[in-house]
Amino acid sequence: MTNESISARGDLRLTRITKSYGDFTAVDDLTLTIPKGSFFALLGPSGCGKTTTLRMVAGLEEPTVGSIHLGDTDITTTRPYQRPINTVFQNYALFPHLTIFENIAFGLRRRGIKDVKEQVDKVLSLVELPHLAERKPTQLSGGQQQRIALARAIVNRPALLLLDEPLGALDLKLRRQMQIELKWIQREVGLTFVHVTHDQEEAMTMADTIAVMNEGKIEQMGSPADLYDNPETAFVANFLGQSNLIKGKIDGNDGDNLVVDLYGQKISMPKKRSHAIDNSLYAGIRPEKFRISRLATPVKGNVLTGGRIEDVSYIGVSTQYVVAMPWGQELMVFEQNDDGVAPFDKGDEVNISWEPTFTFGLRGDEDIEAGTEVNPEEIEAE
Amino acid sequence: MNQKIKDASIPTIPLNARFSRWFGRNLLRIYMVIGFTYLFIPVAYTFAFSFNDSGKSNLIWKGFTLSNWQNPCGAPEVCNALGNSIKIGLLATIFSTILGTMIAFAIGRYKFKGRSSSNLLIFLPMATPEIVLGASLLSLFLVFSINPGFWPTVIAHVVFCISFVVVTVKARIASLDPRLEQAAMDLYANELETFRRVTLPLVAPGIAGAALLAFSLSFDDFIITNFNSGTLITFPKFVYVSAARGIPAQANVIASAMFFLALAIVIAAQLVKRKKTR
Numbered sequence: 177m178t179n180e181s182i183s184a185r186g187d188l189r190l191t192r193i194t195k196s197y198g199d200f201t202a203v204d205d206l207t208l209t210i211p212k213g214s215f216f217a218l219l220g221p222s223g224c225g226k227t228t229t230l231r232m233v234a235g236l237e238e239p240t241v242g243s244i245h246l247g248d249t250d251i252t253t254t255r256p257y258q259r260p261i262n263t264v265f266q267n268y269a270l271f272p273h274l275t276i277f278e279n280i281a282f283g284l285r286r287r288g289i290k291d292v293k294e295q296v297d298k299v300l301s302l303v304e305l306p307h308l309a310e311r312k313p314t315q316l317s318g319g320q321q322q323r324i325a326l327a328r329a330i331v332n333r334p335a336l337l338l339l340d341e342p343l344g345a346l347d348l349k350l351r352r353q354m355q356i357e358l359k360w361i362q363r364e365v366g367l368t369f370v371h372v373t374h375d376q377e378e379a380m381t382m383a384d385t386i387a388v389m390n391e392g393k394i395e396q397m398g399s400p401a402d403l404y405d406n407p408e409t410a411f412v413a414n415f416l417g418q419s420n421l422i423k424g425k426i427d428g429n430d431g432d433n434l435v436v437d438l439y440g441q442k443i444s445m446p447k448k449r450s451h452a453i454d455n456s457l458y459a460g461i462r463p464e465k466f467r468i469s470r471l472a473t474p475v476k477g478n479v480l481t482g483g484r485i486e487d488v489s490y491i492g493v494s495t496q497y498v499v500a501m502p503w504g505q506e507l508m509v510f511e512q513n514d515d516g517v518a519p520f521d522k523g524d525e526v527n528i529s530w531e532p533t534f535t536f537g538l539r540g541d542e543d544i545e546a547g548t549e550v551n552p553e554e555i556e557a558e
Numbered sequence: 559m560n561q562k563i564k565d566a567s568i569p570t571i572p573l574n575a576r577f578s579r580w581f582g583r584n585l586l587r588i589y590m591v592i593g594f595t596y597l598f599i600p601v602a603y604t605f606a607f608s609f610n611d612s613g614k615s616n617l618i619w620k621g622f623t624l625s626n627w628q629n630p631c632g633a634p635e636v637c638n639a640l641g642n643s644i645k646i647g648l649l650a651t652i653f654s655t656i657l658g659t660m661i662a663f664a665i666g667r668y669k670f671k672g673r674s675s676s677n678l679l680i681f682l683p684m685a686t687p688e689i690v691l692g693a694s695l696l697s698l699f700l701v702f703s704i705n706p707g708f709w710p711t712v713i714a715h716v717v718f719c720i721s722f723v724v725v726t727v728k729a730r731i732a733s734l735d736p737r738l739e740q741a742a743m744d745l746y747a748n749e750l751e752t753f754r755r756v757t758l759p760l761v762a763p764g765i766a767g768a769a770l771l772a773f774s775l776s777f778d779d780f781i782i783t784n785f786n787s788g789t790l791i792t793f794p795k796f797v798y799v800s801a802a803r804g805i806p807a808q809a810n811v812i813a814s815a816m817f818f819l820a821l822a823i824v825i826a827a828q829l830v831k832r833k834k835t836r
Contacts, residue, residue, distance in 0.1 A: 182746075236740050256743040269741035273759045282755075283745035328745070 181254045185335045186247025187211050188233065188368070193242035195228050202228040204392035206242070210370060210385075212335075215362050217371045217383035221415070221547075225392040226372045230338050233370065234263050246335060257286070262329035263338040267345065268321045270313035276300075276324055277309040283332040299331040302361065319350045326358070330365055339371040343378060355381045376416045380404070388412050390547070406536050407460065408451045413538065414547035419460050420507045421544045426455040433532065439503040443478040445535035456540025463508040465534040468497060468526050475529040483507070485524045499528060601817060608810035615804030626807040630815075633806035639796035640812055643777050646708070646792065650715035650776040655769045657716070658723025659761075665724070666731035684721040691718060692785035699786065706788030714786045715779060719772040726771060730764025770823065777816075 188210040195203040203225040210216045218226040231237040233244060235256035243252045251259050270279050280296045300306040303323040313321060329337055343351045359382050362369045373379050379386050380400040387397040396403060396412045404416055413419035424438040433444040436459055450457060469475050486506060487498040497509040610616055611623035631637035665677050695714045704710055742752040780794040797809050
């Protein structure tokens, strides 16, 4: 049993996993396949069940219902040390009483590997810290500890590497650098990485596939571009970047397009980008997809008229406008500063236009505030 | 550079103001000196009188001699009593440290029925007056027809030492990050290896501290020992008994030696700790 599970390789499959603590359901009927060799991110706000999911895969928690397979091997109830899975913990969890060398050698020694020194040296040079082998963890900076934690896990060449908010404790600049490095290391060692984070930018920078989690369920799964360009739920639309969601009604068909009525103004959008279940829908447009134009300027594509500039924020690469629409909604518009200066002023009467193919459609019964109230600072503080 | 140029135009600070400033700055230092003087006068007295050429009673200074230190077993029974105290102390330390550490892990790490009440009950021997504990233990031994002596004393010492061990070790366990053990398990260490390679080394300083505390508590216990040791003489009992007819200077020698030994252990521990963190 032990030998069988420890040598298991292949895709990770979670089948109908539920984890409850008393009345609280942390993970709710989750089914998920993580292909071998991928860089997979579980993204969601705190308390969405992503860390619980990770701990069940690591063997630190047991699911209430459901099964976990690695390749063809059922690992649902095997002990953590019987799984070919290693974890980079959130606070790194380096052993304070052991040197960096012994920290990294820990897993190798437990498995009775012979060429410990050679392998540790190799992984230390992979993370570019060979000179720190004889130090103790407390003598290292946060960024160095992070790399040692990574080295300690990958030296074992696990079938699966779990990363639990691995960059959460680093400052912004170091985090950006480590994101690129992690991605590079993943390609270099060719292991499956499962990365848990609440930082959408981090997930999008690193992962091939992202599963957005909310309240114990997966909201949507796909490539970063899929999720951003065509979110299926309001939660995804708001949690990944910002979205303008405008209430409307489907008013008919026009070939492959739908005609949608937004407060009396007709727009069109591709049928296949609508996730509505009846004829009520929210039309979603990302702020940078909008164009602002003066009333007299002719425009192509979808147009909404009657806007008035409420607020202008110049932030260098772009200018962010808040445009008040006749039905009382305020829309966010990001304009690239191609021509140098912000050409619109507060109070200007404007039209808003965009390419129909950039529109996505959400169900009309969605809570359009979902995913917006999540305060990243709050999560960091935990 | 130290030469000050007198300049009449610079106003001088009046003497009393300067004194009160100096006093304010050094208040803590003065307080510390007074505090330590108070603490160490008895120790200094004991040490000084270990060199007294005392004869029978070691109350009045009669002249300096090294003979007490050269012959610490000179007084009748003193080394026998010391030997008993060390033997009892070591045994009580071993048993109470092992049992107490196990209790500390149980209370500190696991949730079970009666956990909070055991957590409270473990304080009872600490809170019970020694005179009551000693008397009750004696009557308990007598009920079971066990005569006071060496082993009853060891058992009695284990009883009151356990609480201190539990409290000390538990504090150390509480400060231990459970993720370290999870990391060890994640890195292919089974339960036993995790305990041996990660948990135990990290809790060890707490256990060592608890053992030292247990030994010193056992070594100088008089009240409980007096009830349960019968005719066996321990060092505190020896001192108490001889107080009536004059404590021999050898008792001062042993007390001073114990003090310096404890001091050496503390200093050594600090040095090791400093070396580790560097």
